[in-house]
Structures are given as C-alpha cells and as structure tokens.
Amino acid sequence: xxxxxxxxxxxxxxxxxxxxxxxxxxxxxxxxxxxxxxxxxxxxxxxxxxxxxxxxxxxxxxxxxxxxxxxxxxxxxxxxxxxxxxxxxxxxxxxxxxxxxxxxxxxxxxxxxxxxxxxxxxxxxxxxxxxxxxxxxxxxxxxxxxxxxxxxxxxxxxxxxxxxxxxxxxxxxxxxxxxxxxxxxxxxxxxxxxxxxxxx
Amino acid sequence: xxxxxxxxxxxxxxxxxxxxxxxxxxxxxxxxxxxxxxxxxxxxxxxxxxxxxxxxxxxxxxxxxxxxxxxxxxxxxxxxxxxxxxxxxxxxxxxxxxxxxxxxxxxxxxxxxxxxxxxxxxxxxxxxxxxxxxxxxxxxxxxxxxxxxxxxxxxxxxxxxxxxxxxxxxxxxxxxxxxxxxxxxxxxxxxxxxxxxxxx
DNA sequence: CTGGCCTCATGACATCCGTCATCTCGATCG
DNA sequence: CGATCGAGATGACGGATGTCATGAGGCCAG
Numbered sequence: 001x002x003x004x005x006x007x008x009x010x011x012x013x014x015x016x017x018x019x020x021x022x023x024x025x026x027x028x029x030x031x032x033x034x035x036x037x038x039x040x041x042x043x044x045x046x047x048x049x050x051x052x053x054x055x056x057x058x059x060x061x062x063x064x065x066x067x068x069x070x071x072x073x074x075x076x077x078x079x080x081x082x083x084x085x086x087x088x089x090x091x092x093x094x095x096x097x098x099x100x101x102x103x104x105x106x107x108x109x110x111x112x113x114x115x116x117x118x119x120x121x122x123x124x125x126x127x128x129x130x131x132x133x134x135x136x137x138x139x140x141x142x143x144x145x146x147x148x149x150x151x152x153x154x155x156x157x158x159x160x161x162x163x164x165x166x167x168x169x170x171x172x173x174x175x176x177x178x179x180x181x182x183x184x185x186x187x188x189x190x191x192x193x194x195x196x197x198x199x200x
Numbered sequence: 201x202x203x204x205x206x207x208x209x210x211x212x213x214x215x216x217x218x219x220x221x222x223x224x225x226x227x228x229x230x231x232x233x234x235x236x237x238x239x240x241x242x243x244x245x246x247x248x249x250x251x252x253x254x255x256x257x258x259x260x261x262x263x264x265x266x267x268x269x270x271x272x273x274x275x276x277x278x279x280x281x282x283x284x285x286x287x288x289x290x291x292x293x294x295x296x297x298x299x300x301x302x303x304x305x306x307x308x309x310x311x312x313x314x315x316x317x318x319x320x321x322x323x324x325x326x327x328x329x330x331x332x333x334x335x336x337x338x339x340x341x342x343x344x345x346x347x348x349x350x351x352x353x354x355x356x357x358x359x360x361x362x363x364x365x366x367x368x369x370x371x372x373x374x375x376x377x378x379x380x381x382x383x384x385x386x387x388x389x390x391x392x393x394x395x396x397x398x399x400x
Numbered sequence: 401c402t403g404g405c406c407t408c409a410t411g412a413c414a415t416c417c418g419t420c421a422t423c424t425c426g427a428t429c430g
Numbered sequence: 431c432g433a434t435c436g437a438g439a440t441g442a443c444g445g446a447t448g449t450c451a452t453g454a455g456g457c458c459a460g
Contacts, residue, residue, distance in 0.1 A: 010282065015307035016216030082210065082282075107215035143407070154388030157447070170408050176448055185448085186416095188354030188388040343437075357417070370438050376418055385418085386446090 007039035008054035036060030055081035085198025207239035208254035236260030255281035285398025
C-alpha cells in the first residue's frame with residue numbers, strides 16, 4: 001500500500017484526485033492540504049511514501065515546499081503544474097523532485113506515475129522536457145531577475161528603485177540590459193516575456 | 201438521468217470530474233472536450249441537459265462559449281473558474297449562465313449544484329457574490345477595455361495603435377483617460393490593475 | 401596577480417509617453 | 431433643425447524612459 005499526501009489549493013481538483021486515487025487498491029491518500037506550508041507539516045507528521053504537490057499554491061508555492069520536504073529527507077515528490085513552463089522544470093529538477101506533470105495529463109495516468117516513482121523511477125512530461133532542452137536557458141542574472149520582478153506590476157522606475165534599494169539610474173541600466181537580452185523594447189514587455197518563460 | 205457536457209482544458213481536472221460525476225447514479229457525462237469551440241459543437245451534437253464549462257480555456261474562453269450556447273437556445277450553463285474575480289461574475293450573469301463555481305469548491309458539491317441547476321435553480325458562490333456586490337463596477341468603456349487588452353503585453357504605443365487600427369495619439373488619449381479612471385500613472389499599471397479586477 | 405564578470409553609480413542625449421487643449425465628423429436627441 | 435455627445439485625431443509641452451559611455455569596487459578563475 002502506497003501512502004500519499006496531496007497538496008493543491010484548488011479543492012475541486014484536489015478532492016477529485018483524492019477520490020480517484022483512493023479507488024486504486026494499492027494507493028491510499030493519508031492527508032490532503034491546501035497550501036505549501038501545510039504540505040510540509042503533513043509530510044512530517046503522516047510520513048507518506050509519496051508527496052503530490054501543486055506548483056502554484058499561494059502563498060507558499062510547491063517548489064519551496066518540495067525543497068523543504070526533500071531537504072528534510074522526506075519522500076519522493078511529484079510536482080503537478082498548470083502552466084508547464086520550461087524554466088520551472090529546470091528549477092524543479094535541480095531541487096530534486098522525482099516527477100514533473102502538467103495538469104494537461106489525464107488524471108488516470110497519475111496513478112501509474114505514482115507507482116513508477118514509488119519504484120524509484122522518475123517521470124518528466126515529454127513535451128516539457130523537449131522544450132526545456134531546445135529552449136535557451138535564462139540569460140538573466142539573479143539580480144536582474146529580482147529587479148524585473150519588482151517591475152512586474154507596471155510601477156514607474158522611481159518606485160522600482162526604492163523597492164530594490166537602488167538608484168533610479170542603476171535600475172534603468174539593469175532594465176536596459178535585460179531588455180537587450182530578451183530582445184524587447186520596453187521593460188514591461190520584458191517582464192511579460194520572462195513570465196511566459198517561467199523565469200519570474 | 202441528467203446528461204452533461206464537460207469542457208476544461210486541464211485534462212487532469214476534466215478526467216477526474218468526469219469519473220466522479222459518472223459515479224453518481226443519476227448523472228452521465230455524454231461528452232468531454234478541451235476548449236470553447238469544441239464545447240459549442242459538443243453541445244449542439246449531443247444535446248446534454250447541462251453544460252459545465254471552464255472559464256479559462258485558451259484560445260476560446262468559456263464565457264464566449266457560454267454566450268454562443270445560450271444564444272442558440274442550448275442547455276443551462278455552469279461556469280467553473282480558477283480565478284474567481286468579481287468582474288467576471290457580472291459578465292457571466294449578464295450572459296445568462298445558471299451557476300458560477302470557483303475551483304476552490306469541493307468536487308463533491310458539484311454534483312449537487314448540477315442537480316440544482318437541472319431543477320431550474322441557480323447557484324452563485326457566496327463569497328464571490330459578496331465581493332461582487334461590494335466591489336465597484338468597472339468604470340471603463342468597451343473601447344477602453346479593448347485598447348487596454350491590446351496594451352497588456354507591454355508593447356510600445358505604436359504597436360498597440362496598429363493592433364487596434366487607431367492613430368498613436370488617439371491611443372495615448374484613451375490610455376490617459378483609462379489611467380485617470382484607475383488612479384495609476386502608467387498604462388502598464390493600468391493593465392495590471394484591470395487584470396486583477398477581472399475586467400480584462 | 402590580472403583579466404573578466406557582476407554590481408552599482410553618474411551624466412548626457414534622444415525618444416517615448418502622459419497630459420491637455422482643440423478640432424472634425426457622424427449620430428442622436430430634443 | 432440646432433444642440434449635444436462620443437469616437438477619433440492633431441499638436442505642443444514637460445517629464446519619464448531607454449541608450450550609451452564611463453568608472454569604481456568586489457569577487458573569482460586562470
């Protein structure tokens with residue numbers, strides 16, 4: 001019997017998944033939670049064989065939860081995500097998750113993936129893997145990403161500057177290099193592009 | 201027996217929902233599809249008693265599909281959504297959908313909502329309804345919304361202008377009034393704010 | 401240790417953008 | 431029929447923004 005913790009903020013999907021998985025004779029869901037912090041606690045207290053985490057779970061996202069679970073010597077982690085962006089896959093694999101599954105995968109296949117992971121295998125959605133291999137890596141430095149993140153909401157440069165504790169001129173220089181690297185002509189387009197690639 | 205068409209681009213949720221609904225003795229899913237256009241066609245050919253549509257379905261979203269289904273004298277529509285923004289609820293109700301359900305609703309309750317709708321009742325998530333009543337209405341005109349939508353990706357004004365077939369100066373005037381109405385100082389902040397309110 | 405890369409900064413310059421006043425042209429309404 | 435209003439456009443002005451040159455300091459690899 002494989003014990004599972006399921007974490008997803010969408011109660012509809014979470015509940016449906018739990019019901020489906022419990023129908024399998026060799027699977028049992030030992031806990032279901034709605035955010036990343038609760039997932040970490042549930043894994044610590046229930047000691048499941050597998051943790052299934054949604055990636056997008058405000059406030060604490062699944063990647064952070066996976067990192068903490070794995071750092072604590074927890075069970076293998078399966079990450080489920082809605083927006084399967086290549087950059088996220090890289091980050092997930094570097095953290096050490098065992099499987100990366102977009103929500104476009106049929107629900108029926110999840111049970112099989114869980115068994116595979118339980119047997120020590122890994123699973124990565126083929127389509128995302130392909131695009132992750134062909135897509136170029138994120139060309140931005142950590143600081144540049146931080147500044148681009150601060151620019152996300154469309155605020156004027158002066159506000160971005162005070163948010164990241166920099167001189168406005170410095171911020172403009174950073175954004176200028178970022179835009180050059182991304183091949184766009186406004187910082188807002190840069191933020192949009194980086195978001196679509198999963199870099200911020 | 202209540203026949204149902206389920207439309208959702210997330211195969212995982214869609215499949216799980218279909219399995220759960222089919223477990224109910226009085227419900228049967230007659231078709232499941234992955235986008236809005238297919239939903240309209242499936243309803244036309246299968247003539248179900250209820251259509252369950254996801255709101256976010258690229259390329260054709262659920263609201264447009266609901267509109268076309270209801271305009272064609274189709275069955276009652278239940279809209280399911282991930283981001284339950286108040287502005288969307290207004291638009292959905294004005295189109296004539298029978299129920300508005302966020303994905304934070306437990307999957308088990310969906311069957312009950314389907315029966316309610318089949319009996320001629322309507323259902324609106326209480327939390328969204330409350331915020332829709334307290335939140336202020338969208339102050340933007342249809343044309344302004346269209347232009348703001350074109351500005352979403354951060355493109356320069358010249359590109360926005362050619363996208364909506366207007367003179368650049370006119371676009372700037374529109375964006376200026378939009379920003380004034382929304383109380384922000386850049387068009388990008390305006391797009392961001394409008395998005396968070398569910399207006400675009 | 402030296403060159404290279406990253407971070408942070410300043411100043412100058414050319415656009416771009418937001419604001420405002422004003423205009424035309426249909427459509428609508430009294 | 432004249433008045434009015436909305437959509438669309440123009441031009442001017444000042445401030446915001448993108449670009450570039452330049453430089454200082456820190457850190458790491460060769």
